[in-house]
Amino acid sequence: MKLPRRRFLKLATGAVALPAFVRGAGADTYPARPIHLLVGFPPGGTADIIARLTGRFLSERLGQPFVIENRGSAGQQIAADSVVRAPPDGYTLLLIANPNVINAMLNPNLSFSFSRDIAPVGGIALNPAILEVNPSVPIHSVAELIAYAKAHPGELNMASGGIGSTPHLAGELFKMMTGINMLHVPYRGDAPAITDLLAGQDQVMFDLIILSLEHIRSGQLRALAVTSAKRTPALLDLPTVAEFVPGYEAFAWQGIGAPKDTPPDVIARLNTELNAALADAQMKTRIADLGGEPMPMSPAEFGKLIDNETEKWGKVIKFAGIKPN
Numbered sequence: 001m002k003l004p005r006r007r008f009l010k011l012a013t014g015a016v017a018l019p020a021f022v023r024g025a026g027a028d029t030y031p032a033r034p035i036h037l038l039v040g041f042p043p044g045g046t047a048d049i050i051a052r053l054t055g056r057f058l059s060e061r062l063g064q065p066f067v068i069e070n071r072g073s074a075g076q077q078i079a080a081d082s083v084v085r086a087p088p089d090g091y092t093l094l095l096i097a098n099p100n101v102i103n104a105m106l107n108p109n110l111s112f113s114f115s116r117d118i119a120p121v122g123g124i125a126l127n128p129a130i131l132e133v134n135p136s137v138p139i140h141s142v143a144e145l146i147a148y149a150k151a152h153p154g155e156l157n158m159a160s161g162g163i164g165s166t167p168h169l170a171g172e173l174f175k176m177m178t179g180i181n182m183l184h185v186p187y188r189g190d191a192p193a194i195t196d197l198l199a200g201q202d203q204v205m206f207d208l209i210i211l212s213l214e215h216i217r218s219g220q221l222r223a224l225a226v227t228s229a230k231r232t233p234a235l236l237d238l239p240t241v242a243e244f245v246p247g248y249e250a251f252a253w254q255g256i257g258a259p260k261d262t263p264p265d266v267i268a269r270l271n272t273e274l275n276a277a278l279a280d281a282q283m284k285t286r287i288a289d290l291g292g293e294p295m296p297m298s299p300a301e302f303g304k305l306i307d308n309e310t311e312k313w314g315k316v317i318k319f320a321g322i323k324p325n
Contacts, residue, residue, distance in 0.1 A: 030090055030266050031064040037210060037256070038069045039095040040079035046127065046210065046290055050244055050254045051095040053286050054124055057277035058270075063231035065208035077103060077110060083115045088259040094118060096257045098166060105314045106164050106324045115310060118257040120303040121290055122271040123295035124278065126288045127252040128228035129170050129206045130213075132221045137203045142225050142244035145204070158182040159202035161190035164322060168208040170227055170250035172320040177245050197221065207235055208252060209291030227251060234291060253295060253309075255302050271299055 007131060030265035037055050041047040055066030071079040080100055086092035094100075096118070104114040131142065137156075139145045149156055175182060185202055187193040190211050197205045198220055205212075206227060213234060215221040225241040226232045227250040241248045256274060258267060277283050278294040287294055289325045297305065316322075 009018045022208070029311055030053075030269060031062050034065040034067050034284065035062070035093060036067045036069055036092050037093045037095055038079040038083055040071055040077065040100065041097070042068050042094075046208070046292075047097050047253070047254055048096060049290060050124055050287070050292075053283065054256070054274070054277065056093075057280065057283055058273055061273040061277060062269075075088045077107070080114060080118065081110075081112060083259055084112045086259050088119075088261040088263070089256060090262055090270065093121065094199040096120075096306075098251075098253050098313075099164075101306060101309045102164050102166075102169065102313055102317075103324075105310065105317050106322065108226060109310065115306060117260050118278065118304060119260050119262050119267060120299045121256040121258055121267055121298035122274045122299060122303065123255040123302045124274070125254050125290070125292040126228070126295045127208055127210075127254070127292040128226050128232055129167060129208050129250060130216070130226055130235070131170075131174070131206055131224045132197075132204070132212055132216065133224060134197055134200050134203050135219065135222045136200050137222070140222065142239070142241055144223060146178050146180055146244070149178075149182055153181040154183055156182045156204050157185045159185050159187060159193040159197050159201040161193050162186050164317075164324065165190075166208070166250070166252045167193075167206040168322075169316055171204070172322070173250055173312075173316050174241065174245070174248065175318045176316060177248055206250070213291065215306070225314065230291075231291070232291075233288065252292075253305070255295070255297070255305075257281065267299055318324075 037051055039051045043091055048292050055068050059066045080094055083094040086255055104110060133139050133272055136243055139148050158171045160171060182204060190207060193205060194211060198200050212221060216223045223238055225239050227241050229242060229249045231240060275296040278296045
């Protein structure tokens with residue numbers, strides 16, 4: 001997801017302006033040199049900003065620079081492959097996001113196993129999506145959407161930022177759980193998808209909050225529900241999809257991983273400092289500015305999330321017959 005330049009600069013500036021205190025690290029303790037955090041997404045998107053915010057806080061807490069390296073191509077797998085091949089010493093880490101899990105399911109012939117070769121360190125943030133429609137359609141609730149789609153099978157266009165994207169799979173999960181038929185219309189990114197949704201070329205979209213919030217508040221788009229398990233602070237009056245479709249949940253998320261066989265004490269140290277950073281009021285505010293909320297977890301809990309997401313989206317991909325581009 002590419003953010004508008006002005007908003008990116010504001011958030012990035014905020015990351016630089018965070019309080020700067022540095023704790024010393026002895027030469028014989030971890031970390032003793034800069035840490036590289038690889039990001040499989042281009043600069044300017046949510047994952048990139050999350051990585052820079054997190055790197056800034058961890059740098060302050062650990063006393064060593066966090067070098068952010070964007071390697072955004074090949075479905076986020078180049079960055080993951082680089083971390084898999086790196087020495088397991090805690091000095092090369094991966095910014096993990098749900099597309100890593102999705103792409104691993106879409107591309108079973110990868111040279112590595114994401115779940116086996118990446119050790120979970122901890123979660124950072126979750127970003128729910130909003131189920132929204134163009135106001136021209138006579139739909140004002142999730143229940144009305146389901147009824148309308150069942151009465152007009154295949155007539156609603158469901159836009160997304162691309163095949164296998166979080167909005168796409170959120171929509172396919174909704175279709176799978178409700179038994180409705182909507183035509184998926186993939187775009188090369190969220191921005192052109194929203195443009196056609198605003199123009200009425202498409203009628204439905206599951207999209208991350210940060211891209212749609214202003215359009216919803218202006219009345220250009222009609223929000224029906226949020227896709228997280230609980231209501232979002234950004235739109236407290238908006239129900240969850242699960243209030244109409246029990247058990248439904250879909251969200252984007254980010255966390256940190258390391259090469260397998262990284263020493264447990266190194267992972268424990270990183271996890272402790274990461275969770276401390278997520279408890280900081282300024283970090284919470286920055287994540288909220290991105291439409292998300294902190295997701296502190298132990299390594300085991302984060303590993304369980306990855307396993308659950310792998311199983312969940314694997315079923316959706318199989319149900320929808322999704323193939324890689």
